Amino acid sequence: MAPYFVVFGQHMVSHGQDYKMLREVELLNEGEGKLSRADEFQKIRSNIEKHLTKAYKRNQRTYDLRSKPRSFEVGQEVIKRNFSLSGAANNVNAKLAPVGVKARVKQKCGQLIYLLEDLNGKELGKFHIKDIW
Incomplete structure (x- = not known):
């Protein structure tokens, strides 16, 4: 199996420890785009909303498998x-x-x-x- 290589500009990363070295010499530009606190909260809220919607749909699908719609007429x-x-x-x-x-x-x-x-x-x-x- 061939080794996994990641290329950052002119630098090739072939091992997880290479990330540490690249961060120390500041060649790996991670997290430069700082978000304001309000934007971070908005991102968290949208993530929570996405997960709640997904859970709701999963629960609804499970419930609907075993429920039958019923109705009765007046006089029945x-x-x-x-x-x-x-x-x-x-x-x-x-x-x-x-x-x-x-x-x-x-x-x-x-x-x-x-x-x-x-x-x-x-x-x-x-x-x-x-x-x-």
Whole structure:
């Protein structure tokens, strides 16, 4: 394998220690362009913004792989999550209660919130789409 050579003007660098020597004799002009403090901060901010955008897109892509867009129509029968609590006073054991209860969509209150009513017409409240299937 051939050695790696870097040429600076008339000087050829073939080893990492040569950089040290070139800096000592001031033939290697590194860092001459000093930035103001505000410009350094702006450079850091833009770098942070780039990394945050990259992380956001990566996380969004991962999330979108496993999520399915859902929506329900007014009047459609659905099953809502049952939020029952255990209680000795009421002789209720939540782990034995049904997971879902049948309901009907009464109104759509946004992109993800639905107003539900039971099958007899009694209003149950507003529920997020994650608690409806």
